[in-house]
Amino acid sequence: MPNDRIGWVVDVLSPGASEQILEIGCGHGMAVAMVCDRLTDGRIVAVDRSATMIAAAKRRNAHHVAAGRAEFHTAELASADLSEACFDKAFALRVGVFARDDPTRELMVLARHLSPAGRLYLFHDEPSRSADDVARRLEAGVRGNAWTVEAVLTKRLDGCDVACVIALPPKPNAAADGPKR
Numbered sequence: 616m617p618n619d620r621i622g623w624v625v626d627v628l629s630p631g632a633s634e635q636i637l638e639i640g641c642g643h644g645m646a647v648a649m650v651c652d653r654l655t656d657g658r659i660v661a662v663d664r665s666a667t668m669i670a671a672a673k674r675r676n677a678h679h680v681a682a683g684r685a686e687f688h689t690a691e692l693a694s695a696d697l698s699e700a701c702f703d704k705a706f707a708l709r710v711g712v713f714a715r716d717d718p719t720r721e722l723m724v725l726a727r728h729l730s731p732a733g734r735l736y737l738f739h740d741e742p743s744r745s746a747d748d749v750a751r752r753l754e755a756g757v758r759g760n761a762w763t764v765e766a767v768l769t770k771r772l773d774g775c776d777v778a779c780v781i782a783l784p785p786k787p788n789a790a791a792d793g794p795k796r
């Protein structure tokens with residue numbers, strides 16, 4: 616994937632040096648590498664359901680893993696064991712469940728593991744759809760599960776219209792009420 620897009624993702628995410636970050640669907644781990652360059656005592660945990668992708672991401676980020684800045688898990692987000700982890704920010708880039716399917720199970724996991732001031736950043740693009748259309752789909756997925764959309768961004772990068780939706784999880788009592796359709 617061209618670096619402009621991942622560079623924009625990491626700029627929007629703006630990881631603080633000490634922040635705890637989660638990436639969903641890290642693929643080859645290119646974004647992890649760029650996030651790690653901004654961390655000092657912070658940490659990124661990356662999950663991907665593909666063992667092949669996790670192996671490649673671990674190879675790319677071996678020095679960050681050795682330094683304790685990056686951790687990788689082969690897992691589908693909906694069933695990932697994130698233990699007691701509490702993240703300041705979570706993000707996903709081009710992970711279809713957030714734009715095409717019903718992300719209820721994934722958002723429940725994220726709501727459990729984001730800090731009270733935490734944010735979810737969803738980035739997506741599809742060649743046949745405008746960024747506004749993609750953003751609407753991302754928004755529908757989070758709003759339908761009682762999340763609040765804080766911002767919607769779009770940008771043309773590497774010949775693609777990329778959409779980003781930044782969302783806050785529901786308050787704990789709202790989450791207990793379950794998804795709102």
Ligand SMILES: C[S@@+](CC[C@H](N)C(=O)[O-])C[C@H]1O[C@@H](n2cnc3c(N)ncnc32)[C@H](O)[C@@H]1O
Pocket residue numbers: 616639640641642643645662663664665668690691692693707708709710711712
């Ligand atoms: C299109 S690739 C994008 C990879 C990377 N984010 C990028 O943009 O270069 C989507 C990745 O997300 C992973 N993935 C898709 N759904 C997932 C899920 N529910 N949980 C964990 N990983 C998932 C896939 O295995 C794949 O590696």
